[in-house]
Amino acid sequence: MEIKITRAATLKEKPDSSTLVFGQSFTDHMFIVDYYAGKGWQDARIVPYAPLQIDPAAKVLHYAQEIFEGLKAYRTADGSVQLFRPMDNIRRMNASAERLSLPQVPEDLALAGITELVKLEQDWVPSEEGTSLYIRPFIIGVDPALGVHSSHHCQYIVIVCPVGAYYPEGLAPVKIYVEDEDVRAVKGGTGMAKTGGNYAASLRAGDRAEAKGYTQVLWLDGVHRKYIEEVGAMNVMFKVDGKILTPDLNGSVLDGITRRSCIQLLKDWGYEVEERRISAEELFEAAKKGTMEEAWGTGTAAVVSPIGELAEGDEKVIINNNQIGEITQKLYDELTGIQWGRTADPHGWIMKL
Numbered sequence: 333m334e335i336k337i338t339r340a341a342t343l344k345e346k347p348d349s350s351t352l353v354f355g356q357s358f359t360d361h362m363f364i365v366d367y368y369a370g371k372g373w374q375d376a377r378i379v380p381y382a383p384l385q386i387d388p389a390a391k392v393l394h395y396a397q398e399i400f401e402g403l404k405a406y407r408t409a410d411g412s413v414q415l416f417r418p419m420d421n422i423r424r425m426n427a428s429a430e431r432l433s434l435p436q437v438p439e440d441l442a443l444a445g446i447t448e449l450v451k452l453e454q455d456w457v458p459s460e461e462g463t464s465l466y467i468r469p470f471i472i473g474v475d476p477a478l479g480v481h482s483s484h485h486c487q488y489i490v491i492v493c494p495v496g497a498y499y500p501e502g503l504a505p506v507k508i509y510v511e512d513e514d515v516r517a518v519k520g521g522t523g524m525a526k527t528g529g530n531y532a533a534s535l536r537a538g539d540r541a542e543a544k545g546y547t548q549v550l551w552l553d554g555v556h557r558k559y560i561e562e563v564g565a566m567n568v569m570f571k572v573d574g575k576i577l578t579p580d581l582n583g584s585v586l587d588g589i590t591r592r593s594c595i596q597l598l599k600d601w602g603y604e605v606e607e608r609r610i611s612a613e614e615l616f617e618a619a620k621k622g623t624m625e626e627a628w629g630t631g632t633a634a635v636v637s638p639i640g641e642l643a644e645g646d647e648k649v650i651i652n653n654n655q656i657g658e659i660t661q662k663l664y665d666e667l668t669g670i671q672w673g674r675t676a677d678p679h680g681w682i683m684k685l
């Protein structure tokens with residue numbers, strides 16, 4: 333499909349890379365394509381970045397019919413720009429769309445929306461250490477009607493924004509609180525889809541954890557309220573007694589691409605990785621016995637985020653003396669090495685633009 337480009341009349345001033353705040357300054361253009369049931373996708377276009385015109389009755393605003401993705405474009409030492417596993421994001425986007433009764437975006441169209449926009453905005457890809465261009469594709473249902481029904485008119489949109497180094501002062505361990513009241517998702521619900529509703533339901537617990545002095549919550553499963561699922565909006569891994577433990581993809585855990593990449597690297601390095609049900613109790617016991625060696629979250633924004641403290645009610649345990657662990661650091665170095673093109677890419681994860 334041809335993409336029609338309308339250039340912005342004036343270009344914005346690019347922000348200083350050292351003061352970038354995540355997700356606040358967007359580039360000059362955005363990609364949009366419309367879908368009409370019975371007609372398919374049409375009118376793919378790159379237009380000046382601007383507020384959307386949608387009806388106040390649009391389904392997305394009332395019934396949260398939306399899904400999104402998050403990936404990054406990286407500037408390498410030779411000045412070129414590359415993406416990390418973009419087809420994995422596109423396939424997950426279509427899996428999320430299926431769950432939310434949104435239309436499938438043909439993979440070539442989904443990818444072209446990303447690559448053509450990033451190519452047009454390539455001067456916005458920063459080059460300072462640790463910086464990148466964050467890419468946010470999303471699909472919304474915009475029918476102007478309040479009846480509860482899936483939308484006939486949908487839009488696939490891509491916006492991009494330069495983002496700073498996630499850890500300008502090095503990887504500092506975070507404090508995590510086990511959430512025992514709210515749940516993020518249940519099997520049969522939308523936990524495996526990357527959809528805004530999951531985030532809306534998670535905000536209160538995040539606010540409460542912050543008020544107690546914690547960075548994020550550790551989510552428990554919605555049925556037994558016993559087994560751990562994710563940490564904040566990241567997947568989570570533990571090194572216990574030499575083995576790596578991570579919750580299995582049970583229908584309420586998001587299939588993270590960083591999670592997938594970490595599992596592959598850990599297996600390459602000869603670690604045993606157990607994807608299974610893990611109770612919070614098992615983790616606290618390991619910590620008390622001294623077999624809990626490392627803990628970390630995984631996600632595109634931070635890559636890995638070391639966990640230094642875990643608390644539930646009045647109980648708390650410190651992990652690895654509140655220091656980043658050896659494997660956590662090694663995963664961070666290897667993944668960021670591949671993403672910024674400093675390290676070989678044996679699994680073919682990089683797509684050059």
Ligand SMILES: *Cc1c(COP(=O)(O)O)cnc(C)c1O
Pocket residue numbers: 402526562564565566567586587588589590591630631632633
């Ligand atoms: C996006 C996301 C993740 C991490 O996925 P990545 O593909 O690694 O960025 C984990 N959990 C939730 C709930 C998410 O939305």
